[in-house]
Amino acid sequence: MQEIERHVREVPDFPSPGISFKDITPLIEDGPAFHAAVDRAAAATAGIDYDRVLSAEARGFVFGTALAYRARKGLILARKPGKLPRETISASYDLEYGSNTLHVHADSIREGTRVLVVDDLLATGGTARAMCQLVENAGGVVAGVAFLVELTFLNGRERLAPYPVTSLLTYDA
Ligand SMILES: O=P(O)(O)OC[C@H]1O[C@H](OP(=O)(O)OP(=O)(O)O)[C@H](O)[C@@H]1O
Numbered sequence: 001m002q003e004i005e006r007h008v009r010e011v012p013d014f015p016s017p018g019i020s021f022k023d024i025t026p027l028i029e030d031g032p033a034f035h036a037a038v039d040r041a042a043a044a045t046a047g048i049d050y051d052r053v054l055s056a057e058a059r060g061f062v063f064g065t066a067l068a069y070r071a072r073k074g075l076i077l078a079r080k081p082g083k084l085p086r087e088t089i090s091a092s093y094d095l096e097y098g099s100n101t102l103h104v105h106a107d108s109i110r111e112g113t114r115v116l117v118v119d120d121l122l123a124t125g126g127t128a129r130a131m132c133q134l135v136e137n138a139g140g141v142v143a144g145v146a147f148l149v150e151l152t153f154l155n156g157r158e159r160l161a162p163y164p165v166t167s168l169l170t171y172d173a
Pocket residue numbers: 056057058059060094095096097100119120121122123124125126127128156
């Protein structure tokens with residue numbers, strides 16, 4: 001796990017004062033470390049029964065795509081406003097440094113579709129919770145929620161309480 005963790009760089013006061021930003025770009029730029037991280041996340045979610053992966057623009061796509069490809073599952077894109085061309089459903093949320101809205105195409109999640117929600121990082125849980133709401137509003141089932149990084153001091157896991165949550169790396173500050 002250290003091989004993965006040493007590639008996450010902590011950047012103080014980004015994007016605003018007081019935020020310790022966990023930058024995953026060095027991790028995904030390093031081939032063996034990126035490969036190891038995806039393999040670990042795949043192993044952590046291997047026991048979950050799901051039909052499709054749902055992940056959020058933009059960093060979430062990196063791990064959502066890799067996990068879906070590896071598991072031979074379909075990938076649903078949750079996008080920020082104005083990006084999806086057809087009818088959408090949406091959910092708004094707050095995160096550690098702002099607020100936003102995510103959309104998915106209205107026909108991407110059907111009644112009973114089992115969805116694995118994937119994101120790079122769990123902070124307050126606002127983003128992941130919005131994705132879970134999208135799944136449930138469409139009649140789907142949240143099979144699990146998977147992250148690479150979890151900021152435990154923000155208690156995001158509590159906001160996702162009903163769902164099985166996995167993360168590979170935790171930070172307590
Ligand atoms: O648990 P939360 O408090 O919701 O924060 C976590 C979210 O914040 C980041 O996304 P961001 O909105 O910064 O977008 P990006 O992926 O486009 O950089 C990160 O990729 C997660 O999606």
